[in-house]
Amino acid sequence: MKIIEIIGNKELTGTIKVSGAKNSAVALIPAAILCDEDVILENVPDISDTYDLFNILDLLNIQKDYKNNELKLDLKNMKNCEIKKELSQKLRASYYFMGALLGKFKKVTIYFPGGCSIGARPIDYHIKGFKQMGVNIKIDNDKYELDARNLHGADIYLDFESVGATINLILAATKAKGLTVIHNAAREPEIVNVATFLNSMGAKISGAGTNEITIEGVNYLKKGRGEIIPDRIEALTYIIIGALVGKNLKIENIIPSHIQASLSKLKEIGVDYIENKNSIIINSKKNYKATNIKTLVYPGFPTDVAQPFSVLLTQCSGLSNIKETIFENRMGHMPYLNKMGANIKYNLKEANIKGPTKLKGEEVTATDLRAGAALVCAGLKAEGKTVIFDAEHVLRGYGHLEEKLTNVGAKINIKEI
Numbered sequence: 001m002k003i004i005e006i007i008g009n010k011e012l013t014g015t016i017k018v019s020g021a022k023n024s025a026v027a028l029i030p031a032a033i034l035c036d037e038d039v040i041l042e043n044v045p046d047i048s049d050t051y052d053l054f055n056i057l058d059l060l061n062i063q064k065d066y067k068n069n070e071l072k073l074d075l076k077n078m079k080n081c082e083i084k085k086e087l088s089q090k091l092r093a094s095y096y097f098m099g100a101l102l103g104k105f106k107k108v109t110i111y112f113p114g115g116c117s118i119g120a121r122p123i124d125y126h127i128k129g130f131k132q133m134g135v136n137i138k139i140d141n142d143k144y145e146l147d148a149r150n151l152h153g154a155d156i157y158l159d160f161e162s163v164g165a166t167i168n169l170i171l172a173a174t175k176a177k178g179l180t181v182i183h184n185a186a187r188e189p190e191i192v193n194v195a196t197f198l199n200s201m202g203a204k205i206s207g208a209g210t211n212e213i214t215i216e217g218v219n220y221l222k223k224g225r226g227e228i229i230p231d232r233i234e235a236l237t238y239i240i241i242g243a244l245v246g247k248n249l250k251i252e253n254i255i256p257s258h259i260q261a262s263l264s265k266l267k268e269i270g271v272d273y274i275e276n277k278n279s280i281i282i283n284s285k286k287n288y289k290a291t292n293i294k295t296l297v298y299p300g301f302p303t304d305v306a307q308p309f310s311v312l313l314t315q316c317s318g319l320s321n322i323k324e325t326i327f328e329n330r331m332g333h334m335p336y337l338n339k340m341g342a343n344i345k346y347n348l349k350e351a352n353i354k355g356p357t358k359l360k361g362e363e364v365t366a367t368d369l370r371a372g373a374a375l376v377c378a379g380l381k382a383e384g385k386t387v388i389f390d391a392e393h394v395l396r397g398y399g400h401l402e403e404k405l406t407n408v409g410a411k412i413n414i415k416e417i
Contacts, residue, residue, distance in 0.1 A: 036222070
């Protein structure tokens with residue numbers, strides 16, 4: 001098990017460069033296997049989720065070369081085979097191989113995906129859409145066998161704006177016969193990133209970034225090169241850290257238009273920041289004001305940011321409220337924040353945070369990726385030493401965390417115990 005040790009309340013100054021987006025990388029890597037030639041992906045983040053996907057590529061006999069955040073894939077000897085349970089359950093995004101392998105081979109066998117325990121995360125919308133596209137699906141406990149000898153386009157209406165289902169259906173539709181229209185599609189920037197990459201290889205996808213996406217199936221995808229967009233969740237985590245302990249802390253390699261809902265909330269509580277074309281400079285201060293947050297699908301306030309943001313709310317004067325509308329179990333970090341000195345009353349879907357409160361270092365546990373990120377934020381603000389157990393969760397989404405924070409003055413150490 002890995003732990004993160006932090007000696008807190010250190011002023012952070014300098015520059016942190018944001019990595020490629022985890023939520024894009026875990027979709028673009030499976031998307032790349034649809035190509036009929038070779039692929040290069042740039043700005044691929046150096047995180048554990050990336051390496052878990054690499055293990056699946058190895059299983060599929062795909063030759064890869066990963067250096068300096070550039071991934072080269074040679075697909076000429078690729079084969080289709082069952083994706084083993086221990087591989088698919090390593091991460092949630094393994095399910096993108098459903099759509100990609102359906103498009104490529106019209107058949108896939110895979111197990112139910114893993115990922116963070118943040119509530120019920122069924123794949124019903126994916127399965128419903130695949131069935132409309134002519135896919136026969138056999139489910140044996142957590143094993144899924146999908147067969148589509150006649151994979152065809154369809155008019156698909158999503159009951160919820162699911163990012164995963166939207167991307168998975170795009171992947172399958174890219175090489176399906178005929179026209180697919182996804183109604184009530186999710187609009188996240190990561191979806192635009194996937195569509196842009198596939199279109200660069202010859203796919204015919206329009207409407208990405210809106211709630212109606214049209215895909216005209218093609219037979220062949222040429223050699224492609226794609227670039228992972230900057231990680232908006234990582235960027236906001238470091239911006240929150242800057243609001244807690246920063247002094248002219250510069251967060252660079254960001255796309256401000258991707259994070260406007262969160263920036264609006266930061267401005268509302270009184271955070272001091274300067275927004276530039278691709279960076280934000282931030283200073284911590286006292287006398288932040290309480291606010292209310294409701295998580296929503298993009299372009300609303302992101303569920304992945306609510307957990308780190310809750311730490312900032314402990315430093316706001318008054319009573320703040322967080323309502324979680326996406327997942328059922330986003331409050332795993334709350335008992336640990338209370339242990340560190342916060343004053344929070346919460347249930348599975350809502351938290352009331354009374355501040356400001358002084359945080360102190362404690363031994364805590366990361367229950368999921370963003371809960372772990374929240375505890376890193378808290379540890380950097382707290383007086384004394386914080387030890388975060390089960391740090392593997394955090395490393396799924398934050399590459400070079402120790403290096404980035406140490407370079408701006410943090411006292412942080414990641415080690416195996």
